[in-house]
Amino acid sequence: MILAAILSSLIFLVSLGLIFSEKINRMIVGMAGAALMVGLGKLLGFYSEFQALASVDFNTLGLLLGMMILVALLEPTGFFQYLAVWAGKFSRGQPVRLLVLLGTVTTVVSMFLDNVTTIILIAPVTILICEILGINPTPFLLAEALLSNTGGVATLVGDPPNIIIASAAGLTFNDFLIYSLPIVIVVWLTALFLLRFLFRRELAVRPRKMKAVMSLDPAEALHDRKTAQKVLIVLGGAILLFFVSHFLHISPSFVALSATGVALVWVRPDVKKTLEHVEWSVLIFFAALFVMVGGLEAAGVLESLVGVLERASSIPPVWFGVIIIWVVACLSAILDNIPITIALVPVIQGLGAAGMDIIPLWWALAFGAGFGGNGTIIGSTANIVVATLSEKTRTPITTKLWNKRGLPVMLATCAVATILYILVFPLYSR
């Protein structure tokens, strides 16, 4: 069994390394890694196809797929453009107000919808608004990525790691609103004030043309009001159902997928076009990671990791949680936070089986995975998106700039989250 443990760990670590190197698309790495893992498992007799299928968390995949289709329906209506233009107009061209409004809009939307899509659609309009104002778009783009990463931690559907954690730990939508949202609000405000401070020079510039922004009409940016209304009504219904899903004993994935069904019947879109907007590669990547981590579990790797961690259980539980926040945050800053979360879920479950109170650890994992992504330009997909978009402008966001303005935000958010975690720890532990 030692051979199985070594070889399966090797497959997983090499895959992680390849994903980190970004030389090969992560979905391709995931697919190859998963196939190798099952092949090795069959060969050495520790893992079968059936076990592989059983390790895929279809609740996570269903919820993601449902939300992705809903966003795909909303995307072409111009709704995201509408929001950004509204923020621009309402700011009356004042840079600080613009930062707060765009940051808030992006955060609130990405608390319920995929934050990558939100950023992809709001960032170009942000650049537009800044250009007609005659100001540098960098602070606004950075704020959108950092604040939406931070805000995403607040809800079950806000961020993929949350979906994975909630599904594994049985945490409900309301659990997130009670145990995560209040902390995230404080952390988010910290991030906002820090950004305001870090970019004080850029934000002090008086825009040359405020009038141009005032002449923008959000309604004109909304191409398809009717479809937008329909999808938003369905989305509102889904969010209401998320609140009560626990009492009705229905899973979040069922809520998302049935909402998608209703929206599809109501809108009746061109199916081919709609499905083009769904990030199939992400879904396959997730499934492949579940299969790989399932292999690690079957080979006994995670068990021995749990054993090592158990020996450390002399550490007071609250500090154990704090360590998880920081270790996961540092890992998420340089690696993709999704494989980290998927790999740590069975480890935490193992600690639970060994008698540890793991509810606080789930929250530590969620905070670390969420806030850690702010640390580097490659820390989260949202960061990569704004950096890539800015490369097409005259003011590209560089790694150096991110280290100067983004990294402090990660450190501050993790520090504030740690303090709050320690303060509310008695509430987490049962």
Place this chain on the structure above:
Amino acid sequence: MQIKDYMKKKVVSIPITSTIGEAATVIVEKHVGILPVVDEQGKPVGVVRLSDLLSLEMPDFIHLVTDFDFVHDFGAVETTRPAPELLTEPVTSIMQSVMTIEEDSGLLRAYAIMLQNYLYDLPVTNATGGLVGIVSRVDIATAILSMWSME
């Protein structure tokens, strides 16, 4: 019917040592849309187009936002000029590769080359590769059309 009978022989060009600012000045003064860049031997090595120069001033968002119908006032962009440092950069930094045609080439062939490569102007060279003239799509097309009425 060769290109050399229909080309403009007074072709405006600039030396390879010019700056972007100098290219812009010549384009404005001569009111031309394309400026061949020539080396010491008078051979074309590239072109500067009016559109390449203008793109230095165009806002970034037009490449990022699919539809900007809702922007009625470009605001600060209308009065944004390229940085002065940019204008002193060598013209080679923005010049594009050039496609030329020999002076003894046929008209239809020249027109077909322009169509296929989405070109509107084509510098004309002699046997040794020296720049001797320039033709536009309109020059060639009207020359071809004029044959119709003669028959």
